[in-house]
Amino acid sequence: MYEHTIICLANSRKPPQGRCIAGKVWTAGVVGPWVRPVSERATHEVSEADRRYPDGHLATVPHIITIPLVKASPISFQLENHVLEGREYWQKVGVASWANVLSCLDGHDPLFWSHSQSTYHGQNDKVAEADVGRFTSSLKLIHVRDLELRVQLEDGYQGRPGKKKVRGRFIYNAQQYLLSVSDAEFEDEFLRRGEGTYPIGAAVLCISMVEVFHQFSFRVIASVITQERCEAAHA
Numbered sequence: 001m002y003e004h005t006i007i008c009l010a011n012s013r014k015p016p017q018g019r020c021i022a023g024k025v026w027t028a029g030v031v032g033p034w035v036r037p038v039s040e041r042a043t044h045e046v047s048e049a050d051r052r053y054p055d056g057h058l059a060t061v062p063h064i065i066t067i068p069l070v071k072a073s074p075i076s077f078q079l080e081n082h083v084l085e086g087r088e089y090w091q092k093v094g095v096a097s098w099a100n101v102l103s104c105l106d107g108h109d110p111l112f113w114s115h116s117q118s119t120y121h122g123q124n125d126k127v128a129e130a131d132v133g134r135f136t137s138s139l140k141l142i143h144v145r146d147l148e149l150r151v152q153l154e155d156g157y158q159g160r161p162g163k164k165k166v167r168g169r170f171i172y173n174a175q176q177y178l179l180s181v182s183d184a185e186f187e188d189e190f191l192r193r194g195e196g197t198y199p200i201g202a203a204v205l206c207i208s209m210v211e212v213f214h215q216f217s218f219r220v221i222a223s224v225i226t227q228e229r230c231e232a233a234h235a
Helices: 098-102 184-193 227-234
Strands: 002-014 018-027 030-038 063-072 081-084 091-095 126-128 139-154 163-172 175-181 196-209 216-225
Touching: 002 030, 002 098, 002 184, 002 196, 018 196, 030 063, 091 227, 098 227, 139 184, 139 216, 163 184, 163 196, 175 184, 184 196, 216 227
Parallel strands: 030 081, 175 216
Antiparallel strands: 002 018, 002 063, 002 216, 018 030, 063 081, 063 091, 126 216, 139 163, 139 196, 163 175, 196 216
C-alpha cells in the first residue's frame, strides 16, 4: 500500500451509482501529477463508503485528501488511474484555497483538444475511440471567463425518455464548447432551479475524457470550481 495526498479537483457522477474523484498530488504546496482513484469494481466507480472520512463526512472539491492506494492501473488513455485500498479510510488534511486551485491549472495541450466532434445537443464534446487512444492525458484543469450553464430537456439515447440535463458553454483557446456537466453538486443545484440559462462567468473547470462508449469518448465538465465555492468550503 502507498498513499497520495491530492487536492480534490473533481467529484463527478459516474454510473451506476458512484463518483469519479480526481485531483493533483499536493506536497507542501508543490503541485504534482493527476491521480484518479478507482475501485476494482467492473465500472471502476468510487462509492460513498469509499470516500467517507472517519467522522462520517464525504470527500469532495476542494478538500485536500490523503488516499490509500494499492497499485497504478492505467486504462487506455486514462493513465492517471490508481486502485484504491477500500479497507482504509481517506483522511481530510485541509481545504484548498482559490490560489491553491489556480496553481494546479494545466497549460494548453493541442492533442487533448484535437479531433473534436459534436453530439446532437453538444459542441466539440466527443472524440472517436481511435483518436482518443493516442491522448496522453484524460484530465485537464482550465480557467475560463465566460462559463454559462444551461438546463434543458434532451432526448434520451436511442429513443429513451428525455430528461433534463445541465450543460456548460464556454470558450477556450478561441474555440467554443458545450459540454455535459457531471459535477454532482452543481448538477443537483441547477436541475433544482429548472430549465434556463445561468451565467457563471469566471471559473476553473476540470475537463475529463470518460471511458469509451459505443466507440466514442466524451468530454465532460467534471467540476465547476469558483472562488465562491472555495471560500464556502472554508466557512
